Structures are given as C-alpha cells and as structure tokens.
Amino acid sequence: DQQVKQNSPSLSVQEGRISILNCDYTNSMFDYFLWYKKYPAEGPTFLISISSIKDKNEDGRFTVFLNKSAKHLSLHIVPSQPGDSAVYFCAASDSSASKIIFGSGTRLSIRP
Amino acid sequence: DSGVTQTPKHLITATGQRVTLRCSPRSGDLSVYWYQQSLDQGLQFLIQYYNGEERAKGNILERFSAQQFPDLHSELNLSSLELGDSALYFCASSVAGPPTDTQYFGPGTRLTVL
Numbered sequence: 001d002q003q004v005k006q007n008s009p010s011l012s013v014q015e016g017r018i019s020i021l022n023c024d025y026t027n028s029m030f031d032y033f034l035w036y037k038k039y040p041a042e043g044p045t046f047l048i049s050i051s052s053i054k055d056k057n058e059d060g061r062f063t064v065f066l067n068k069s070a071k072h073l074s075l076h077i078v079p080s081q082p083g084d085s086a087v088y089f090c091a092a093s094d095s096s097a098s099k100i101i102f103g104s105g106t107r108l109s110i111r112p
Numbered sequence: 113d114s115g116v117t118q119t120p121k122h123l124i125t126a127t128g129q130r131v132t133l134r135c136s137p138r139s140g141d142l143s144v145y146w147y148q149q150s151l152d153q154g155l156q157f158l159i160q161y162y163n164g165e166e167r168a169k170g171n172i173l174e175r176f177s178a179q180q181f182p183d184l185h186s187e188l189n190l191s192s193l194e195l196g197d198s199a200l201y202f203c204a205s206s207v208a209g210p211p212t213d214t215q216y217f218g219p220g221t222r223l224t225v226l
Contacts, residue, residue, distance in 0.1 A: 043217030
C-alpha cells in the first residue's frame with residue numbers, strides 16, 4: 001500500500017524553465033511534508049518542507065505547494081539549473097505516529 | 113558532507129549469512145533512523161532510535177534488528193540473508209525525535225547478497 005506516490009519516474013526540463021514535481025498521498029493523518037534531493041552515490045539531502053497548516057512554502061528557487069483537499073503536493077523549481085539534475089523524493093509524516101513515508105522518487109534531468 | 117558516517121560502503125555476502133552495518137550520527141544528534149532502498153524503490157523506513165531507545169518501527173523484517181549504543185552510534189544487523197535483501201541501506205540522524213526534524217543522511221551501505 002503506497003501511501004505516498006510519485007507517479008512520474010522521470011522528468012526532463014530545459015535549463016532556465018520551471019520544473020514541477022508532483023506527489024500524491026492517501027493518508028489524511030499526514031501533517032508534515034518534505035522534499036529530499038539525492039545525487040548518485042550520496043545520501044538524500046533535505047530540500048524544503050511544509051506543514052499541513054500552510055498551503056505554500058518558498059525558499060529561494062524552490063516552492064512547495066500543498067493542496068490538502070486533493071491530497072497533493074508539488075515542488076516547483078524556477079529557474080531550473082544543471083545542478084538540479086537529481087532524484088527528488090517526496091515524504092510525508094504523521095507526527096503522532098512518529099513515522100515518515102517516502103515516495104519512490106522522480107529523476108529530474110535538466111537539459112541545456 | 114552531512115556529518116553522518118556509515119561503514120562499510122559496500123558489502124558482498126552470500127545467502128544465509130549475517131552482516132552488521134554501522135552508523136555514526138552527526139555530533140549532537142540523538143535520533144538515528146534506518147532506511148532500505150531497493151532498486152527503483154523509494155526509501156523504506158525500517159526503525160528509529162532516540163537516545164538509545166527504540167522510538168518507532170516501520171517495515172523491518174524479524175530477521176533484522178538494530179540498536180543504538182550509549183555513544184549514540186547505531187548498528188543494523190541483518191541475518192539469514194536472502195537475495196531480496198540486496199539494497200542500499202541508509203542511516204539518518206536528527207537532533208530530536210519527531211519526524212518533522214530535518215534528517216541528515218549518510219552516504220549509505222550497498223549490500224549485495226549473492
């Protein structure tokens with residue numbers, strides 16, 4: 001039972017354009033959402049997060065949007081840069097259960 | 113460099129064997145998490161320790177066990193290994209317990225079971 005789904009295994013975006021990565025979840029108890037970025041041969045690194053009391057959080061080129069009614073979140077990267085090429089994991093947590101569930105990841109490729 | 117170290121980087125072993133993976137958290141972090149990433153899969157949460165005590169359990173098999181020692185390093189023990197246990201195993205640490213704390217991941221241990 002995949003509680004956090006990233007339905008696009010890969011995405012290719014031209015440098016300078018906007019990258020939009022999507023994530024859906026099924027558990028309405030999730031109250032905190034995170035995005036991690038992973039380069040090959042390295043562990044994931046934290047990128048940005050959002051609490052369920054907000055619908056948007058912005059940090060530089062990265063913005064996360066949360067649509068609770070649709071159980072959907074997205075990560076926007078603008079403008080996309082070559083160094084953004086990586087695998088992006090969406091994660092959700094239910095703070096009462098002290099667990100975090102990760103999606104299967106989306107591989108983002110930024111082309112020149 | 114996240115400050116989290118994992119050893120060994122690579123491990124090749126045979127079915128039925130037992131291995132131990134080691135993790136040293138960032139200085140000052142009390143929580144340690146273990147994750148498994150199989151091919152083309154997301155990160156599966158296995159288990160969390162906080163200051164030496166088990167805090168949360170995920171999809172950890174009975175053949176697997178973990179512990180956190182007084183110096184806060186942690187070990188993940190995998191026994192009666194099967195081919196399907198081949199995966200990347202990540203350790204992460206955070207300052208405190210709740211999953212909303214930023215987790216810092218180590219580089220992982222790649223386990224290959226032949």
